[in-house]
């Protein structure tokens with residue numbers, strides 16, 4: 481019997497929650513399923529870590545200890561079969577700041593930033609943030625998965641982007657890129673001399689049990705311009721603590737990245753350091769229980785959605801972010817209609833995808849059932 485019960489309802493209102501205390505909900509009863517965090521209590525080992533820090537009561541500046549460096553190195557080897565050196569690690573406050581810094585550092589003002597779409601919104605917004613132009617190519621459906629349109633990808637690479645932003649597993653849509661796809665990405669980026677920034681924050685949230693996460697860094701030589709980003713925060717639901725690591729094998733790229741981060745990135749907090757350390761060294765009961773729960777939520781939503789005329793969802797290989805296509809000729813502005821009926825999900829447009837909604841399924845089954853009832857009611861009201 482597992483110690484963890486993910487059916488436990490935890491009231492997150494009035495906790496300064498980005499998800500639950502959204503000012504848009506003022507005075508209304510809205511079920512929130514937008515922001516990518518989970519409604520679940522974290523592992524006991526992590527609450528103990530926070531308690532120990534609180535009991536000690538001193539929170540000054542902190543350093544990343546050797547034990548954390550070794551623990552991440554071990555994790556990358558054991559989980560993704562990639563041999564890395566600890567001096568390749570650069571500790572950063574979060575992956576989005578890391579991607580942004582890399583884009584502003586390594587993309588010249590005449591170059592572009594290349595991303596597949598739809599994609600996690602910072603991947604396209606970053607171009608505006610750092611004043612560079614954006615190049616995109618489409619993901620297409622193939623054999624029940626969202627994959628790259630490699631022809632479009634190559635055409636965009638010909639326009640000289642400075643970086644290619646690789647989201648693996650992909651948010652939204654949940655694709656875990658396989659070894660063949662990764663080999664093709666490397667060949668193309670190598671041919672057009674494009675740096676790869678690989679965001680692997682969802683690597684441990686594998687819903688399809690036959691799928692394995694592959695780190696692109698494993699197949700790149702030390703000379704290849706690339707940065708791979710990892711974090712424990714998405715897996716263990718500690719995003720509010722921050723903390724991530726950039727693996728930068730090439731010393732010139734590493735030095736330049738560090739130089740440009742100085743005075744901009746804060747030192748990591750004691751809380752984030754100790755939370756990462758515990759996440760990497762505790763036993764995996766919490767994560768094992770979580771994945772079983774998420775798979776069952778996934779299956780519930782998947783079978784509901786795919787039985788509705790005008791809705792379609794491909795199975796998620798990873799992530800807890802369902803990507804649902806709707807037919808606007810049948811369902812109108814489905815996201816807005818759901819919101820009017822009390823369910824908040826994200827509009828596909830936020831990710832540069834039209835006629836989609838993104839639904840966060842990392843919630844109790846009771847919440848998901850409520851969301852499904854609201855979806856059904858909204859569909860029934862369709863004239």
Ligand SMILES: Cc1ncc(COP(=O)(O)O)c(C=O)c1O
Nearest residue numbers: 516574575576577600651679681
């Ligand atoms: C693909 C991806 N990268 C990065 C992040 C956020 O990373 P961080 O909080 O470390 O900036 C998210 C959060 O949803 C994400 O989905």
